[in-house]
Amino acid sequence: xxxxxxxxxxxxxxxxxxxxxxxxxxxxxxxxxxxxxxxxxxxxxxxxxxxxxxxxxxxxxxxxxxxxxxxxxxxxxxxxxxxxxxxxxxxxxxxxxxxxxxxxxxxxxxxxxxxxxxxxxxxxxxxxxxxxxxxxxxxxxxxxxxxxxxxxxxxxxxxxxxxxxxxxxxxxxxxxxxxxxxxxxxxxxxxxxxxxxxxxxxxxxxxxxxxxxxxxxxxxxxxxxxxxxxxxxxxxxxxxxxxxxxxxxxxxxxxxxxxxxxxxxxxxxx
Amino acid sequence: xxxxxxxxxxxxxxxxxxxxxxxxxxxxxxxxxxxxxxxxxxxxxxxxxxxxxxxxxxxxxxxxxxxxxxxxxxxxxxxxxxxxxxxxxxxxxxxxxxxxxxxxxxxxxxxxxxxxxxxxxxxxxxxxxxxxxxxxxxxxxxxxxxxxxxxxxxxxxxxxxxxxxxxxxxxxxxxxxxxxxxxxxxxxxxxxxxxxxxxxxxxxxxxxxxxxxxxxxxxxxxxxxxxxxxxxxxxxxxxxxxxxxxxxxxxxxxxxxxxxxxxxxxxxxxxxxxxxxxxxx
Numbered sequence: 028x029x030x031x032x033x034x035x036x037x038x039x040x041x042x043x044x045x046x047x048x049x050x051x052x053x054x055x056x057x058x059x060x061x062x063x064x065x066x067x068x069x070x071x072x073x074x075x076x077x078x079x080x081x082x083x084x085x086x087x088x089x090x091x092x093x094x095x096x097x098x099x100x101x102x103x104x105x106x107x108x109x110x111x112x113x114x115x116x117x118x119x120x121x122x123x124x125x126x127x128x129x130x131x132x133x134x135x136x137x138x139x140x141x142x143x144x145x146x147x148x149x150x151x152x153x154x155x156x157x158x159x160x161x162x163x164x165x166x167x168x169x170x171x172x173x174x175x176x177x178x179x180x181x182x183x184x185x186x187x188x189x190x191x192x193x194x195x196x197x198x199x200x201x202x203x204x205x206x207x208x209x210x211x212x213x214x215x216x217x218x219x220x221x222x223x224x225x226x227x228x229x230x231x232x233x234x235x236x237x238x239x240x241x242x243x244x245x246x247x248x249x250x251x252x253x254x255x256x257x258x259x260x261x262x263x264x265x266x267x268x269x270x271x272x273x274x275x276x277x278x279x280x281x282x283x284x285x286x287x288x289x290x291x292x293x294x295x296x297x
Numbered sequence: 298x299x300x301x302x303x304x305x306x307x308x309x310x311x312x313x314x315x316x317x318x319x320x321x322x323x324x325x326x327x328x329x330x331x332x333x334x335x336x337x338x339x340x341x342x343x344x345x346x347x348x349x350x351x352x353x354x355x356x357x358x359x360x361x362x363x364x365x366x367x368x369x370x371x372x373x374x375x376x377x378x379x380x381x382x383x384x385x386x387x388x389x390x391x392x393x394x395x396x397x398x399x400x401x402x403x404x405x406x407x408x409x410x411x412x413x414x415x416x417x418x419x420x421x422x423x424x425x426x427x428x429x430x431x432x433x434x435x436x437x438x439x440x441x442x443x444x445x446x447x448x449x450x451x452x453x454x455x456x457x458x459x460x461x462x463x464x465x466x467x468x469x470x471x472x473x474x475x476x477x478x479x480x481x482x483x484x485x486x487x488x489x490x491x492x493x494x495x496x497x498x499x500x501x502x503x504x505x506x507x508x509x510x511x512x513x514x515x516x517x518x519x520x521x522x523x524x525x526x527x528x529x530x531x532x533x534x535x536x537x538x539x540x541x542x543x544x545x546x547x548x549x550x551x552x553x554x555x556x557x558x559x560x561x562x563x564x565x566x567x568x569x570x571x572x573x574x575x576x577x578x
Binding site for chain 1: 340
């Protein structure tokens with residue numbers, strides 16, 4: 028039974044949890060381990076984050092791969108839409124945390140960031156099952172696209188080529204992580220699009236979503252894990268804007284706004 | 298100095314610059330109406346709200362309905378997760394914006410939040426396409442909640458749907474405030490959905506095996522006002538903020554953290570307990 032006021036009653040007045048608790052002045056528990064007394068106290072922060080998400084320890088080579096992916100996707104360019112929010116918050120003299128919180132929220136976007144990764148992992152997992160049923164990849168992709176499907180992780184909103192794909196794939200090869208079924212599937216899709224739709228070549232999100240699928244991560248887990256992806260590039264954007272004169276980040280003259288609406292008219296009764 | 302490489306484009310807003318400063322506004326027009334020269338002092342807040350989204354002034358009946366809906370949505374109350382989130386900001390002394398960001402993030406949700414409204418409005422679009430006289434088909438549109446085989450861009454991040462959009466998964470019967478709001482809004486005579494909902498509420502709830510929620514009512518009202526599902530989602534986020542803001546400030550300035558609930562915990566994976574069990578074994 029998951030519905031009804033009796034369900035809410037059963038959860039009222041006390042927090043039932045398996046993920047942990049803080050006992051101020053005494054101890055803290057993190058997924059069944061004493062955070063200050065067990066082996067957990069010595070692991071690095073990223074490993075702890077991963078343990079919190081997956082409930083199991085993630086192999087160091089997988090963390091190493093994404094650590095580098097995050098380095099290679101950290102662009103302190105204030106024109107990028109999420110970074111721009113950090114910079115705009117700097118220009119209005121908002122706070123560091125509000126700035127980054129809003130910029131990170133934008134990173135769950137339909138055409139880049141978390142939105143792409145979520146759909147890409149989902150697509151790989153479902154596609155693999157479909158292909159196991161005997162359908163060819165070409166037939167599947169054509170049918171998906173003809174039904175109005177939008178490929179997540181293929182194509183790029185501003186540029187066609189993605190300079191990070193070769194870099195990420197090379198590192199994955201070095202780490203022995205490049206031969207999983209979903210990575211092979213992603214590269215087969217890329218090969219197909221190279222011949223049929225060059226504007227849909229794989230981008231780095233398409234590649235590392237395939238890594239995630241190979242590692243057994245769900246779209247939700249992957250989305251949580253990737254939260255920090257653009258963080259390093261955002262901080263300088265906020266700082267530089269906050270150090271410029273107020274309002275000096277992307278100032279817009281009245282004449283720079285191209286109005287394309289109806290001409291002036293009188294308000295009814297005005 | 299060169300001009301902009303590309304302009305901002307808008308059909309909503311036109312600003313004329315001051316003669317002495319290209320960055321200062323002398324006059325502002327919204328969809329052609331002079332906001333400060335003509336609307337201010339004559340138009341109501343909901344007039345501008347409707348105008349911003351729909352590009353035209355609302356009829357008097359539409360303005361009344363939007364005004365009433367805004368009142369119905371303004372404060373979900375301190376038990377609502379959205380307001381609870383804002384209060385958590387207030388009680389800890391977080392910034393005002395943090396409390397509202399918290400309210401927006403929680404109030405965005407698929408169960409009882411703005412995503413619920415958007416999905417319910419999607420369902421109302423199917424309702425419009427169903428044969429008018431086929432009550433069963435129309436009801437079926439409103440209670441369907443199958444997940445799509447492939448995620449659309451707007452589906453990213455959202456979980457599987459657990460119940461029909463716009464219904465209360467824990468409700469037993471229609472909440473009194475929902476019935477009161479439905480009766481009032483349906484009586485305003487704007488659009489077909491509210492009156493249909495009022496007329497067929499019993500059959501609809503029986504088919505859903507759930508009572509209508511305020512989100513379902515809001516979805517019908519937004520749709521009757523001509524808003525799209527995306528617009529309804531945005532407006533639902535916006536219109537529920539007043540209560541969140543007021544409750545956040547009340548916790549911050551009147552009560553404080555010592556009078557804010559901090560429930561006891563039932564830790565079900567406790568290393569101390571495990572250690573004790575192992576030593577007994």
